[in-house]
Amino acid sequence: MNDNTMISFENASKSYGALQVLRNLNFHVDPGEKISLIGPSGSGKTTILRILMTLESLTSGYVLVDGQQLWHEEKQGQLVPASEKHLQNVRADIGMVFQHFNLFPHLSVLKNVTEPQRISRGVAAPEAKEAAVELLEMVGLGDKLDHYPGQLSGGQKQRVAIARALALKPRIMLFDEPTSALDPELVSEVLNVMRKLAHETDMTMLLVTHEMSFAREFSDRVIFFDKGVIVEQGAPEQIFQNPCEERTRNFLHKFIA
Amino acid sequence: MQWDTEFAISILPRLMEGVIVTIQATLLGAVLAFTLGLLLAVGRLVSGPVPSKCLYWGGEFIRRTPLLVQLYFLFYLLPEIGIVLSPLVAGVIGIGLHYSTYTAEVYRAGIENVDRGQWEAARALNYPPAQTWTKVIIPQAVPPMIPALANYLITMFKETPLLSAITVIELMNSARIVANQTYRYIEPITMVGLFFLAVSIPSVLLSLWLENRFARQD
Numbered sequence: 001m002n003d004n005t006m007i008s009f010e011n012a013s014k015s016y017g018a019l020q021v022l023r024n025l026n027f028h029v030d031p032g033e034k035i036s037l038i039g040p041s042g043s044g045k046t047t048i049l050r051i052l053m054t055l056e057s058l059t060s061g062y063v064l065v066d067g068q069q070l071w072h073e074e075k076q077g078q079l080v081p082a083s084e085k086h087l088q089n090v091r092a093d094i095g096m097v098f099q100h101f102n103l104f105p106h107l108s109v110l111k112n113v114t115e116p117q118r119i120s121r122g123v124a125a126p127e128a129k130e131a132a133v134e135l136l137e138m139v140g141l142g143d144k145l146d147h148y149p150g151q152l153s154g155g156q157k158q159r160v161a162i163a164r165a166l167a168l169k170p171r172i173m174l175f176d177e178p179t180s181a182l183d184p185e186l187v188s189e190v191l192n193v194m195r196k197l198a199h200e201t202d203m204t205m206l207l208v209t210h211e212m213s214f215a216r217e218f219s220d221r222v223i224f225f226d227k228g229v230i231v232e233q234g235a236p237e238q239i240f241q242n243p244c245e246e247r248t249r250n251f252l253h254k255f256i257a
Numbered sequence: 258m259q260w261d262t263e264f265a266i267s268i269l270p271r272l273m274e275g276v277i278v279t280i281q282a283t284l285l286g287a288v289l290a291f292t293l294g295l296l297l298a299v300g301r302l303v304s305g306p307v308p309s310k311c312l313y314w315g316g317e318f319i320r321r322t323p324l325l326v327q328l329y330f331l332f333y334l335l336p337e338i339g340i341v342l343s344p345l346v347a348g349v350i351g352i353g354l355h356y357s358t359y360t361a362e363v364y365r366a367g368i369e370n371v372d373r374g375q376w377e378a379a380r381a382l383n384y385p386p387a388q389t390w391t392k393v394i395i396p397q398a399v400p401p402m403i404p405a406l407a408n409y410l411i412t413m414f415k416e417t418p419l420l421s422a423i424t425v426i427e428l429m430n431s432a433r434i435v436a437n438q439t440y441r442y443i444e445p446i447t448m449v450g451l452f453f454l455a456v457s458i459p460s461v462l463l464s465l466w467l468e469n470r471f472a473r474q475d
Contacts, residue, residue, distance in 0.1 A: 037310060053381050084386075091384050102378035106396045120383040168382065 005064070006031040006172060006204045007052065009230075012061035014047055014228075021047050023228045024061070031171075032202040036215035036236075039225035040251060045208045049174040052206070053096045054087045065090050065172070092120070095170030099177040101157040103149040103164070109136065110145040113164045121168060135163040139193050155186030159193055166197075175199070175207040187211070194218065212255045216240050224248045258443055265444040268435050272448055275431030282348050282427055283414040289353025291406065293331065294360030298368060300389065301361070312368040316358040322354045325419055332423035348420035348427075356413050363405045404468040411460045415453060428452060 014022040021044045031036055037045040038127060050056040051063060054070070057117035062079075063070040082090075088208040090203040103124040104112050117123040122167040123131070136142055139159035149157055158178055165173060174196065179187045191214050198218050209215050215222055223233040224245070232245045245250050282375040284310065297316060301309045319327070332347040371394050418429035426434070432445035 053377075055377050055380060088383055088385070091381075094381075096381040098374060098378065100374055102372075102374035102381075104375070104378070104393060106395075115392065116382040116384070119385075119388045129446075164382070 003178055004031060005029065006033070006066055007206075008062075008064045009048070010062040010064070012051070012063055013059050014044070014051065014056065015059045021228050022051075023230050025230065026230070027223065027230060027233070029204055030207070031204055032222060034198050034205045034207070034219045036207045036209055036219040036222045037225060038209065038212070038215060038222060038251075039231075044224040044228040045225045046176055047178050049096065049206060051210055052172070053174055054091050061108055065093060065183070092168070093170055094172045094174065094177065095165035095168055096174040097158070097161050097165055097178050101149070101154070101161045101181075103157055103161055105149050107144070107148075108145065109141065109147050109160050110148070112149070113167050116164060117167050120248045132163070132224045135166055136160070138196075139163045140189070153186055155189045158182065158190045162190075162197075163165055164191055170203065172206070175205065175209070175210050177210065179211060210255075212240065212252070224251065226251070260447075261441070262444055264439075264441060265448060268439075268448075271435055272428060272431050272452075273447065275426060275428035276452060278345065278427040278431075279414070279417045279429075282345060282352065282417050282425065283410070285349040286352030286413050286417075287355065287410050288329060288347060290356035290360050290409065291351060293357035295364050297357060297361035298364035301365065302368060303386075310441060316361060319355055320358045324351060324416060325422060327351050327355055328419060328423050344420070344425040348417075348425045349395055351423075352413055352416065352420075354369040356409055359409055360406060361380055363402050363409070364398070368394060370401065371397050379399050400471040403471045405466050406459070407464040411464065413458060414456065414460075418449075439471055 006220060008186060009027050010203075012022055012025040012212045013020065014210045021042075025044075025048070039045050047056060051058055052065070052070070058071045061070060068090055069079065069082070070087070070090050071082050073082045074080075095154060104115075110129070110132055113135060114125070114128040116129065117128040118125065133142065133145065136145060139162055141156060141159055141163070144152065144156065149160065152160065162178075178194070179190050182190065191211070194207075194214075195218065197203065200256045205218075207215065207218060219236055221233060222236050222239040224239060224243075224247075226247050232239065232248045239248065240252065243252060291328065301312045328348065328351040331342060331351050332344060333407065335342060335347075356469070375393055375397065379393045384393065419428050420427050421430035424430075428449055428456055432449045435445045436442045
């Protein structure tokens with residue numbers, strides 16, 4: 001492992017009872033790298049994001065974020081399961097965009113973006129508002145500040161969710177099927193925002209998606225998962241044009257057909 | 258038996274004193290029931306399996322025994338172990354404790370109805386647990402509960418005559434005292450009934466309005 005690794009999974013496994021969703025997973029992500037995780041449903045790709053966001057715990061193995069253990073901490077020279085406080089410290093660097101947006105429905109668009117800054121970063125109200133307005137303008141929703149999530153389309157909700165996650169200035173952004181819950185005509189407005197982020201920022205990004213053409217232009221590297229293991233990974237051109245593995249070919253075939 | 262309007266008017270001031278006590282008992286009891294219920298519900302959700310089970314069975318115990326028995330216990334039996342409560346205080350604690358076990362269920366259902374994604378969003382945004390509750394979960398859980406809580410408020414109000422059993426001079430007890438002194442029942446008891454109706458009917462309308470107002474909106 002090189003010192004300059006943003007995320008690493010080391011022999012990471014995850015089971016729900018008898019069902020093993022990740023098996024001895026090993027992979028590393030460099031700082032600023034944009035990675036797409038693709039694969040059939042149930043292959044474990046979303047679980048990877050959820051483990052990083054500390055929404056699911058690890059069953060065994062280790063995950064490191066910027067050289068720091070995520071699910072463990074060192075106490076008297078020994079690695080012990082992380083305390084809630086440790087998790088809070090490490091995940092402050094990570095932001096997540098969910099498939100179903102998970103905006104706060106009782107707060108206006110503006111408040112959805114200001115309140116998290118105030119609560120988890122202690123930003124003063126005027127600065128939080130300024131940052132929120134700027135981000136909401138960046139995602140094209142500068143005119144919807146006083147709307148409530150219930151008054152927005154799916155694509156608009158997802159753009160607010162992206163602004164909300166960005167407001168906390170994460171160094172790592174996780175996108176969990178951000179367009180899967182959207183009507184087809186609303187997909188592109190969200191992808192445009194993500195495309196912009198990918199080009200203009202040096203955030204490390206992990207994207208779980210079924211939008212193969214977007215994965216291809218968005219990512220530096222594509223990882224194909226099946227049944228909890230990495231089947232194949234490589235540059236997008238290689239994976240999409242010249243997959244080495246039979247399983248990858250079969251999977252991608254369904255999207256071309 | 259004949260209605261005597263003059264007599265009815267003459268006893269009105271005494272009944273009004275009872276009305277004030279009835280309203281006091283209802284409101285104080287409700288404040289206790291609503292706060293304690295919330296603590297019970299959150300306590301059950303955040304504590305480990307053993308305390309949670311204890312809270313559950315404690316709640317069941319209170320709910321499955323009659324309020325009247327609990328009132329007797331608070332007012333007549335506690336003094337034997339040195340805890341002497343005034344009638345109104347015992348009454349407020351009795352009503353509050355009894356109905357907190359019902360409001361706890363309303364809160365629990367309301368909290369469990371908040372989408373799991375909201376908890377996950379709060380975690381992803383690195384909210385500390387206290388703010389997850391106060392800024393995300395409770396503000397969303399409470400509005401849909403308001404109609405059910407309002408119904409319990411009306412029920413508590415209608416149960417206040419039980420307090421007459423522990424010598425609280427609320428409306429029903431004042432009417433009974435008037436009746437015992439004058440041997441006239443028709444006016445005081447009718448007026449008690451009318452008073453409860455006069456409050457209950459608008460309350461039902463209010464709770465219907467609340468149900469429309471706070472019906473789950475996404």
